Amino acid sequence: MxxxxxxxxxxxxxxxxxxxxxxxxxxxxxxxxxxxxxxxxxxxxxxxxxxxxxxxxxxxxxTRAALLQGIADQLVRYDAEVFTEVFKDAPNSSGRVIAGMLADQLLAVRSEPQLSRTRARLELTMSARRDPGVASGFRQISESYRALVERLVLALHHDNGLDVDHALCDEQTSVLMAYLSGQTFALSNDSPEVLTRQDIERQIHAVLVGVAVEHAARQTPSSDSSGVRAK
Amino acid sequence: MxxxxxxxxxxxxxxxxxxxxxxxxxxxxxxxxxxxxxxxxxxxxxxxxxxxxxxxxxxxxxTRAALLQGIADQLVRYDAEVFTEVFKDAPNSSGRVIAGMLADQLLAVRSEPQLSRTRARLELTMSARRDPGVASGFRQISESYRALVERLVLALHHDNGLDVDHALCDEQTSVLMAYLSGQTFALSNDSPEVLTRQDIERQIHAVLVGVAVEHAARQTPSSDSSGVRAK
The missing domain is CATH 1.10.10 (Arc Repressor Mutant, subunit A)
Structure with missing residues (x-):
């Protein structure tokens, strides 16, 4: 140079x-x-x-606070890079494609560098409570994940030619976030459960379908109010 | 005395x-x-x-290892006490009742003593990886949760007069565990999301119904193989 x-x-x-x-x-x-x-x-x-x-x-x-904030910012940047990479070939991907990408991202947590980054993020999330300087960086991370998941949900509605029902999308996003967060915690802590990409994709769809079924049942007061139809 | x-x-x-x-x-x-x-x-x-x-x-x-093991054992005992209490009036509860109890347990994470116990459990789970002495206690906790969730799933099958399909029950249990674990992590880390007992009960049912729908779709090769039916 x-x-x-x-x-x-x-x-x-x-x-x-x-x-x-x-x-x-x-x-x-x-x-x-x-x-x-x-x-x-x-x-x-x-x-x-x-x-x-x-x-x-x-x-x-x-200070320690400045270092923790720096790490949080760095983790946010890494997430942004991953999301950009995930979406670069697929600006208007179908829900099915996004679900596959989410499954890949989840499985990537089992190996480096994602494993360390995920574990660091979980550690910092747990300590953000006693360290308000870190909390705002983590709200950013959590909002960027939510935006990605919301995008998947909207894409699926679009794939199915449905009008977007915002209350339904919100709840699908929330339940899917909880599912993904639970799997992330398990995978980054060496859960012995064997999960394939196909399993995760199927489970992502199951969560979304289930919320839609419950939602539809609530819109139809005459239907079975227990909402439990196992088949 | x-x-x-x-x-x-x-x-x-x-x-x-x-x-x-x-x-x-x-x-x-x-x-x-x-x-x-x-x-x-x-x-x-x-x-x-x-x-x-x-x-x-x-x-x-x-030693430090003995202390950590002692804490893990104590957390296992507390969980056992909670589960005994939850089931004492309802040895043969319906799935609906158990879902309500699970929702209550989840919401209890927001206040003491459950909040500290949950946070301690998550902290120990994360450090179990670098501390094999603790890991076995946590396998016990995780197995006792899984047994409770499995019991809910079986009760729902029973409520609906269905034969027990073990592959379906296993997957329902796994997905519900991931959902509950994600919500527990969020609630114990002061997630700003407002969740009522009714929301959680509905979401528990949604997860179970969704897995059943996806499972049924796989059993019927002629059906829509995408498994995505948002309504």
């Missing part, structure tokens, strides 16, 4: 390097969080994990 | 007191875990939290 020639070039290079360094430190912090939990995280340990001189992390992140 | 009169009485009283003391220490440890996570837990902090002389926790639990 040619040497920078103007003040602006120098300034841009400096900013680029700082961003790279922050990313490197946050990656090290994510590994630490995943392996040891929030209490295993210190500025010095991050320096050692990243293989940088002692004091580097303190230079970029003065 | 009269003074103990025989060696056996003395021995029984001693055992009773030791059990009480262990319970007291574990309760203190559960609060610490819920508030500060696994790294906030030390023998001395448990002593201080429980208001007992320094060294008491070390006397009852020599």
């Amino acid at each position: 040619a040497a920078p020639r103007t003040i602006d070039d120098v300034e841009n290079k400096r900013k680029h390097n700082a961003a790279e360094r922050r990313r490197q430190l946050c990656d090290a912090a994510i590994s630490l969080l995943a392996d040891e939990g929030p209490r295993g995280l210190s500025h010095l340990k991050v320096d050692r994990q990243a293989g940088v001189p002692d004091g580097t992390t303190s230079f970029y992140y003065r | 009269a003074a103990p009169r025989t060696i056996d009485d003395v021995e029984n009283k001693r055992k009773h007191n030791a059990a009480e003391r262990r319970r007291q220490l574990c309760d203190a440890a559960i609060s610490l875990l819920a508030d500060e996570g696994p790294r906030g837990l030390s023998h001395l902090k448990v002593d201080r939290q429980a208001g007992v002389p320094d060294g008491t926790t070390s006397f009852y639990y020599r």
Whole structure:
């Protein structure tokens, strides 16, 4: 690469390097969080994990709160990258395709780098309660997941040529979020249950169909009010 | 209470007191875990939290692994107590009644003592990975939850006068477990979403109905293989 020639070039290079360094430190912090939990995280340990001189992390992140916020921001950026990648070939994907992508994302939690990122995210979510500085970054993550799931739900309605019923979509999104979050927690904690992509896709559809059936039953007061029709 | 009169009485009283003391220490440890996570837990902090002389926790639990195992056992016992209470008036409850009870249990996570116990359980589940001594206690908890959920599913089949289809029941149990686990994680981490008992009951039924619909579709090869019927 040619040497920078103007003040602006120098300034841009400096900013680029700082961003790279922050990313490197946050990656090290994510590994630490995943392996040891929030209490295993210190500025010095991050320096050692990243293989940088002692004091580097303190230079970029003065306080523990700033470091945690930096990690949260980094996790949000990684999620955004994944979502962009997932949707790049499929700006108007069918619900079926999106369900398959969601299943792939869920299964990716079992291997690196998603495993550490997911575990770090869960650890930070649990500690956000006692650390309000982190909470806002995590509201962002949770909203970006919800937006993705909502997009799937709307796509499925569209596939079926249905008018969009917002109350129904909201509840489908909520129940599917709970299902995906439970599976994510299980997968990132080495659940022994064997789940294939096909299982997850089928279960995603099952959740959506079930909510629609219950919803339709409520719209028809004359129908079986127990809402339980196992077949 | 009269003074103990025989060696056996003395021995029984001693055992009773030791059990009480262990319970007291574990309760203190559960609060610490819920508030500060696994790294906030030390023998001395448990002593201080429980208001007992320094060294008491070390006397009852020599190592950190023993203390964690003690907490896991205590959480298993609390769950067993809750399940016994839930079923005491309803040994042959209908699925509808059990679904209501599950909804109540889920909502109870928002307040004490269930909130701290749930958070401690999630913290320990996440650290069980790096602490094999704890893992077996948590397999027990997870199996006891699964047994309860399975019982609900079987009761619903019974209510509907259906033959029990074991493959269907297994999948309904798995998907419902994931849904309940996701909601538990959200509720114990102060999710802003407003959920009523009625919402949860309806969502439990939705999950079960949806899995049954998808299952039936797979049994009928001529049907719409996409399995997506949003209404």
